[in-house]
Amino acid sequence: MTLTRRQSEARPGQAPDAPRVHLVTFGCQMNKYDSLLVEERFIRRGYALTDEPGSADVILFNTCSVRDHAEERTFSWLGELKRAREQRPDLVIGVMGCMAQRLEEEIFRRAGHVDIVCGTRRFQDLPELVDDVRQRRAQSAAGGGRLLATETADEVRVVRSGERYSGGLCGFLAVMRGCDLACTYCVVPGTRGPVRSRPLDEIVAEARWMIDQGARSITLLGQTVNAYGEDLARPSAGQRRGTGRGGRVGLGDVLRGLQELEGLARVRLITLHPAYATRELARAMADCDKVERFLPLPVQSASDAVLKRMRRGYNLDLYRRRLDILRAELPDLLLGTDWITGFCGETDEDHGASLNYLEEAGFAVNYIFKYDPRSGTPAFDSLADDVPAQLKKQRHREFLDLAETVQRRVLGAQRGETREVLVEQVSERDDSLLSGRTLQGLPVSFAGPEELLGKLVTVSVMGSSPYGLSGGLLAE
Ligand code: SAH
Ligand code: SF4
Ligand code: F3S
Numbered sequence: 300m301t302l303t304r305r306q307s308e309a310r311p312g313q314a315p316d317a318p319r320v321h322l323v324t325f326g327c328q329m330n331k332y333d334s335l336l337v338e339e340r341f342i343r344r345g346y347a348l349t350d351e352p353g354s355a356d357v358i359l360f361n362t363c364s365v366r367d368h369a370e371e372r373t374f375s376w377l378g379e380l381k382r383a384r385e386q387r388p389d390l391v392i393g394v395m396g397c398m399a400q401r402l403e404e405e406i407f408r409r410a411g412h413v414d415i416v417c418g419t420r421r422f423q424d425l426p427e428l429v430d431d432v433r434q435r436r437a438q439s440a441a442g443g444g445r446l447l448a449t450e451t452a453d454e455v456r457v458v459r460s461g462e463r464y465s466g467g468l469c470g471f472l473a474v475m476r477g478c479d480l481a482c483t484y485c486v487v488p489g490t491r492g493p494v495r496s497r498p499l500d501e502i503v504a505e506a507r508w509m510i511d512q513g514a515r516s517i518t519l520l521g522q523t524v525n526a527y528g529e530d531l532a533r534p535s536a537g538q539r540r541g542t543g544r545g546g547r548v549g550l551g552d553v554l555r556g557l558q559e560l561e562g563l564a565r566v567r568l569i570t571l572h573p574a575y576a577t578r579e580l581a582r583a584m585a586d587c588d589k590v591e592r593f594l595p596l597p598v599q600s601a602s603d604a605v606l607k608r609m610r611r612g613y614n615l616d617l618y619r620r621r622l623d624i625l626r627a628e629l630p631d632l633l634l635g636t637d638w639i640t641g642f643c644g645e646t647d648e649d650h651g652a653s654l655n656y657l658e659e660a661g662f663a664v665n666y667i668f669k670y671d672p673r674s675g676t677p678a679f680d681s682l683a684d685d686v687p688a689q690l691k692k693q694r695h696r697e698f699l700d701l702a703e704t705v706q707r708r709v710l711g712a713q714r715g716e717t718r719e720v721l722v723e724q725v726s727e728r729d730d731s732l733l734s735g736r737t738l739q740g741l742p743v744s745f746a747g748p749e750e751l752l753g754k755l756v757t758v759s760v761m762g763s764s765p766y767g768l769s770g771g772l773l774a775e
Contacts, residue, residue, distance in 0.1 A: 313342075313345075313347055314345065317345055317346055317347040318345075318346050318347070318356040318357060318433075319346065319347050319348065319349040319354060319355045319356050319357070320338070320341045320346050320347070320348055320349065320355060320356070320357045320358075320359065320429075321348075321349050321350065321351065321352045321355035321357070321358045321359070322334050322337065322338060322348070322358075322359045322360075322361065323358070323359070323360050323361070323376065324361045325360070325361065325362050325363045325369055325372065325373060325396070326361065326362065326363025326365070326369065326396060326397065327363065327365075328471050328518065328520055328569060329471075329473060329476070329520050329521075329522070330361045330362075330363065330396055330397075331471060332466075332471040332472070332473055332520060333361060333395075333396070333422055333473075334361045335465055335466060335471075336422070336423065337359070337361070337395070337422055337423070337425055338465070339459075339462040339463065339465070340423055340425065340426050340462075341357075341425070341426050341429075342462075342463075343426075343461065343462065344426040344427075344430070346426065352380075352383075353383075355390075356389070356390065356391065357390075357391045357392075357393070357429050358380060358390065358391070358392050358393070359392075359393045359394070359395060359425070360373055360376065360377070360393070360394050360395070360396070361395050361396040361422075362394055362395065362396035362397060362398035362399060363396065363397055363398065364397040364398045364400075364401045364402075364486045364490055364673070365397070365485075365486060365487070365673075366668065366671045366673075367671050367673070368671075369398070370398050370402070373394070373398055374409060374410065377392070377394070377406075377409075377410040377412075377413060378410065380392055380412065381410075381412050384412040385412075389433075389436065391414050391415070391429050391432050391433060392412060392413050392414050392415070393413070393414060393415035393416070393417060393425065393428070393429065394406050394413055394415070394416050394417070395415075395416075395417040395418075395419075395422045395425060396419060396422075397419060397486065397487070397490035397491065398490075399416045399417055399418055399419070399449060400418040400419045400449050400489070400490040400491075401486060401489060401490050401675070402416075403416060403418075403447060403449050404416075404447065407445055407447075413445070414432050414445060414446065415428050415429065415432060415445070415446045415447075415448070416445075416446070416447050416448070416449065417446075417448045417449070418448060418449030418450065419476075419490055419491050419492070420450070420476075420492060421448040421449065421450065424448060428446050428448060431446065432444075432446060459505055459508055463512070464508060464509050464512035464513070464514065466509065466514060467513065467514070468513065468514060468515045468516065468723055468724070468752065468753050469514070469515070469516045469517075469518065469723055470509045470514035470516070470517050470518070471517070471518050471520050472502065472505055472506060472509065472517050472518070472519055472520065473497070473519075473520045473521060474496065474497055474502050474519050474520065474521055474524060474527050474550070474553055475494060475495060475496040475497065475521035475522075475523075475524060475526060475527045475528075476491055476492070476494075476495050476521065476522065477491045477492045477493045477494045477495050477522055478491060478493070478494065478522045478523050478526070479493050479494045479523075479526065479529065480523065480572065480574070480610075480612060481610055481677065482599075482609055482610055482611055483608065483609055483610045483676060483677040483678035483681075483682065484609060484639065484642065484670060484671075484672075484673065484676055484678045485673075485676060486673045486675065486676060487522055489675060489676075491522050493530070494523070494526050494529050494530045495530060496526075496527050496528050496529070496530050496531055496548075499548050499552055499553060499556060502553055502556070503553075503556045503557065503560070506556075506557055506560055506563065507560060510560055510561075510562040510563050511562075513753075514563070515562070515563065515564045515565070515721060515753045516563075516564055516565035516566070516567065516721055516723070516736075517557065517563060517565070517566055517567070518566075518567040518568070518569060519550075519553065519557075519566065519567065519568050519569075520569060521569075521570075522570070523570065523571070523572040523575065524550065524568050524569060524570060524571055525550050525568070525571040525572060525575040525576060525577075525580060526572065526575050527543070527549060527550040527553060528541065528543035528544075528547045528548045528549040528550065528552075529543065529544065529547070529575075531543070531547050531548050532547070533545045533546055533547055534546045534547070542555075542577075542579040542580065542582075542583055543579075544577075549577075549579060549580065550568075550575075550580055550583070551579050551580050551582065551583030551584075552583070554566060554580075554583045554584060554587045554590050555583055555586065555587060557587075557589065558586070558587040558588075558589050558590070563589060564589060564721050564753075564755055565589055565590075565591060565721050565736070565738075566587070566589050566590045566591065567590075567591050567593070567740065568590075568591070568594060568595070569595050570595045570597065570637075571594055571595060571596050571597075572596075572597075572612075573596055573597075573598070573611075573612075573613050573617070573618050573621045574612050574613060576594075576596060576621045576624070576625060577624070578624050578628065581624055581625045581627070581628035581629055582628055584628065584629055585628045585629055588738075591736070591738060591739065591740045592629055592631050592632050592633060592738050592739045592740070593632070593633045593634070593635065593663070593739050593740025593741075594625065594632065594633075594634055594635070595634075595635040595636070595637075595664070596621075596622075596634055596635070596636060597636050597637035597638075598618055598636045598637070598638070598656070598660075599611055599637060599638060599639050599642075600638065600639065600642065600645070600649065600652075600653050601615050601618075601652045601653040601655065601656030601657075602615075602645070602646075602648070602649035602650075602652045602653060603615055604644070604649060605642050605644070605645055605649050608642065608643055608644060608678070608682060609639070609642060609678075610677070615652075615656065622634070622660065631739060632739075633663040633709070633739045633740060633741070634660065634661075634662050634663060634664075635662060635663060635664030635665070635666075635740075636657075636660075636662045636664070636665055636666070637665075637666045637667075637668065638653060638657070638665060638666070638667045638668065638698060639668050639669075639670050640653070640667060640668070640669055640670065640691060640694045640695050640698055641669050641670045641686035641690065641691030641694055641695070642670045642678075642686070643670070643678055643682035643683055643684055643685060643686070644682065644683075644685060644686075645670075645686050645694075650694050650697075653698075654697065654698070654701050657698070657701055657702060657705055658701065658705055661705060661708070661709050662702070662705065662706075662709075663706060663709045663710065663739075663740075663741065664706070665698070665702035665705075665706065667695060667698040667699060667702065669691045669692070669695050670684065670686070670691065672684045702765075703765045704765075706765035706766065707763070707764070707765040710741060710763040710764065710765060710766075710767070710768060711763045713737075713739075713741065713760045713763060713768055714760055714761060714762070714763055714768075715759075715760065715761075716759075716760050717757060717758070717759050717760070717773065718737040718738070718739075718743065718757070718758050718759075718760055718768075718770075719737070719738055719755055719756070719757055719758075720735040720736065720737055720743055720745075720755070720756055720757070720758045721735050721736055721753075721754075721755055722734075722735040722747070722751045722752050722753060722754050722755075722756055723735045723736060723752070723753075724752070725749060725752070726744050731746055732744045732745065732746055732747075733745060733746070733747045733749075733751060733752070735756075735758075737758075737760075737768070741767065741768055742766070742767040742768065743758055743760065743767060743768040743769065743770055744767065744768075744769050744770075745758050745769060745770045745771055745772050746771070746772065747772045751772075756772060756773075757772075757773040758770040758771065758772055758773060759771050759773050
């Protein structure tokens, strides 16, 4: 979970006295993407952005609910604004994102100075909601009253013409939202609602719009991105069949559409669910040389008993078979995964099975979370959180240690190879270094001039750590 703040900026033609919005983003890449959308909507409505909370007229939090810690952190940030709001009664404070959708009125109860709680499918209305609060305040000394906007029935319509793209070289693009699965530990189906896919032509048009304004790599986002298309209509007789189930348009069609776009160098995907990892998707990836040979495919556990209690919809054998399908089409594929350790009823044997599988599958990236019971989820209601905190901590440690060893081995195997790298940024640690990614999604740093930003270059891999590669520039 990261926190991003935006630079203060004035846009041409912007009124000097425009009200200023400060937006703080927690959570996943989808939230970052949504925050950029929201900021553009505010600018279109005559607002300016600021990275100074002290000079903002509107402070918004785009929030995450996946673990308790994420929500508590937002409450603590909100708490810090209580005094600011007392001193400046005209300040508008809003909460958007998953926590807004999940907790609704509870946010007003715990943080009485919040004005707006705006759900995950209403965020595009935020400028109007803020205007509404400001107008009501101007009309009545008693204050504007609270606004709750959390209905989920609406689709999110993203129409970006007339907006500016501000995502830089590496942009994000949501192709779908929501999740139709029901993993017993997870709040996301509740906070994001069912799968809603965007029309293919709208996605390609948004990608074109991003590339025209400087994007060189695009990460396709979705809560279960490879469920893209599941909610779209089947083709009728005579219509072209897509790569999705039943001939529907699927993620493979999105990849093929983006592959054609001139100026685009790389396409990335996050996050996939094994249930929708099909041969059609793998074939489309194999046909598209802009698509990274890296997939985040969370396994969560390698014990069938735990997977069943998690209601993941697969057992280890099925997960293995999905990998076989993917690897048959993409022999150089690298994988990332998520693990939950200490889930309800997890025994030492279950834990050991997961460690064995981490080793066997050779995951290049591992995100490891201690199970956190979330109210409102099936596991919270019907399974005991019976792995003691100390044991969860110990298993987490064992996971981290093994992940480091395995990643050291997997990334170490890249040494001596020559790789094509998209140069993405000047290294944060050392400004004489550039950093980018190989086609297999691995970060790599090397010395080179800034002019190479956004270009594809050839790098000889010389060094590696469990988390990235280093090398030397061979050719541009
Ligand atoms: N849609 C993705 C995951 C989204 S949440 C998927 O299906 O894989 C990101 C990660 O957070 C999950 O993969 C899981 O590992 C972790 N996570 C979700 N709920 C959790 C909980 N209650 N406790 C601990 N980790 C959790
Ligand atoms: Fe949550 Fe499972 Fe859906 Fe992922 S697939 S968002 S873990 S319910
Ligand atoms: Fe968090 Fe919602 Fe993303 S719970 S991880 S912000 S989908």
